[in-house]
Amino acid sequence: MSDKKNQDGKIVVKDLRKSFAALPVIDGVGFSVAEGEFVAIVGPSGCGKSTLMNIIAGFERPDAGQVLVDGRELTGPSPKGIVISQHGSVFPWLTVQQNLMFGLTDAVHGGTAEEKAALADHYAAMVGLKGFESAYPHELSGGMLKRVEIARAFVVKPEILYMDEPFSALDALMNLRMRNELLRILAEERHTVLLITHDVEEAIYMADRILVLSARPTAIQSSFEVDLPHPRRLSSPEAQALREAILKELGL
Ligand SMILES: Nc1ncnc2c1ncn2[C@@H]1O[C@H](COP(=O)(O)OP(=O)(O)OP(=O)(O)O)[C@@H](O)[C@H]1O
Numbered sequence: 404m405s406d407k408k409n410q411d412g413k414i415v416v417k418d419l420r421k422s423f424a425a426l427p428v429i430d431g432v433g434f435s436v437a438e439g440e441f442v443a444i445v446g447p448s449g450c451g452k453s454t455l456m457n458i459i460a461g462f463e464r465p466d467a468g469q470v471l472v473d474g475r476e477l478t479g480p481s482p483k484g485i486v487i488s489q490h491g492s493v494f495p496w497l498t499v500q501q502n503l504m505f506g507l508t509d510a511v512h513g514g515t516a517e518e519k520a521a522l523a524d525h526y527a528a529m530v531g532l533k534g535f536e537s538a539y540p541h542e543l544s545g546g547m548l549k550r551v552e553i554a555r556a557f558v559v560k561p562e563i564l565y566m567d568e569p570f571s572a573l574d575a576l577m578n579l580r581m582r583n584e585l586l587r588i589l590a591e592e593r594h595t596v597l598l599i600t601h602d603v604e605e606a607i608y609m610a611d612r613i614l615v616l617s618a619r620p621t622a623i624q625s626s627f628e629v630d631l632p633h634p635r636r637l638s639s640p641e642a643q644a645l646r647e648a649i650l651k652e653l654g655l
Pocket residue numbers: 423428446447448449450451452453454455601619
């Protein structure tokens with residue numbers, strides 16, 4: 404990445420530091436994400452990945468350092484971004500359509516109730532949930548719930564997607580399917596994406612760039628460009644070499 408991009412990144416993270424009581428967790432993390440770029444962050448278990456994501460998404464304050472979105476310092480959750488996490492945020496008492504309409508506020512998105520419902524249905528179809536618009540979450544499988552969550556994130560047309568281990572609660576097959584689903588949607592609607600994962604292959608499969616974190620207190624240890632065309636084959640020599648290099652950085 405050029406210095407120009409570093410200066411003008413969609414997200415610019417500057418020298419973040421954070422401790423919980425006497426426990427130092429983040430020890431000077433800085434990087435930037437260009438508009439439309441997909442950056443993955445991998446790191447050892449417990450190094451501070453979620454803490455870092457919470458700070459970058461504006462849910463937690465750092466002790467020192469700054470996060471800028473479009474050049475403006477964040478002081479709380481950015482209205483330009485949306486978080487998809489492992490835990491899920493689908494409301495059990497609302498149907499799929501109602502869940503998707505929930506984030507469409509009059510102030511930001513406007514539109515009549517019919518227009519909102521049509522938009523919700525469009526995104527439900529986009530993630531393969533056509534015919535399930537009136538279903539309640541308890542009637543859906545884990546993979547379908549994850550699709551609802553992805554549709555819920557996309558329907559509000561966020562400029563930034565923050566993903567913290569989004570697919571780690573899914574079984575291996577569904578995990579692979581959701582990766583492809585996400586890439587397919589991103590090919591249609593480009594967003595800036597920040598993905599936190601402990602899964603090196605997931606990062607290689609999806610990201611443009613991978614940052615490797617050190618053990619706690621964490622800092623960026625190295626950075627890898629993933630200059631491979633999509634759809635990527637994880638068994639290709641290039642992907643395997645990258646995997647080896649990243650695992651070596653992680654001490655594995
Ligand atoms: N609110 C908090 N109060 C006190 N300590 C915390 C808090 N949040 C996180 N920690 C501590 O900070 C460290 C980093 O936690 P964090 O969840 O950010 O790591 P992680 O890399 O996301 O972990 P994992 O790989 O297990 O998902 C841990 O030791 C954790 O106990």
